[in-house]
Amino acid sequence: MKHQVCKYEELELERKKAVVVNGKAIVLVKSKNGEVFALRDVCPHKGPCLSLGMIDENCSSSSVGEYIFEKDKEVLRCPWHSWEFDIRTGRSIFNPDKVRVKTYEVNIDNGLVYIEV
Template sequence: MKKYVVGSTKDIPEGSRTLVHVKGRPIAIFNIKGEYFGLFDRCPHLGGSLCRGALTGLIQSKMPGEYSFIREGEIVRCPWHGWEFDIRTGKSYCDPEKIRARNFPVSVEDGRHLMEGPYVAETVPVKVEDDYVVVEL
C-alpha cells in the first residue's frame, strides 16, 4: 500500500480533525489524544460528511441510576441523520455487524526519514521558451 503525506502533526492538534483528499478520496483525519485515525468522509447511510460531524462519547451503565460517560471524543456522529461511528475502527453503533465507515491506517513518521525516502514527490519538467512557461506532462 502506498503512503501519502497529508500534513504535519502541528496542523492537526489533539481533539481536532481535518479533511484531506488522497487520489480523489475525501478522508477525515482525527487526532484523539495524540493518536491519528482516518475515515472515509462519507457516512455509509446517505453520504454525510463525517469530518463535519459532532464528536461525542458513550454512556456506560453498570446498574440502574448509575452511569458514566466514556470514550469522550472517540465517536463521530453524522451531521445528517445522527448515525454514530467509532473513529478508531469505523464501526457503526446503529448496526455494528453490517455497517461501518471505511477506515484507513494512519501513522506519524519522523520528517527526517521522509526526506530520505522511499517517498518521492512527482515532478514534471519545466522549461522556458522565449516568454512562455511550458509544463510537460
C-alpha cells in the same frame, strides 16, 4: 501506497481534518490521547461528510436512565442524523457488524501524518 496528508500540528485545534487522496474523501481524527485515525469521509446512511460532524465520547447504557460516558471510546457523529462511528474502527455504535465506514492505516513520522490508501 503511503501519502503525506498534513502536519500533526494541524490537528491540534479541531482534532479533525478533511483530506482527499487519490480522489477518496478521508477524514483524519485525533483522539484525546493524541493518536490519529483515518476514516472514509462519507456517512453510509445518506452520504454527507463525516468531517462536518462532532467528535464525542461514546455514551452507553445498561438500563433506562443510566448514562455511561466512555472516555476512552470516542465517536465521530454524523452531522445529519447523528449516527455515531467509533473513530478507531469505523464501526457504527448501533450496528457495528453491518454499518461501518472504511478506515485507513495512519503513520506519524517527524511531525507529518501519512495514510495508507
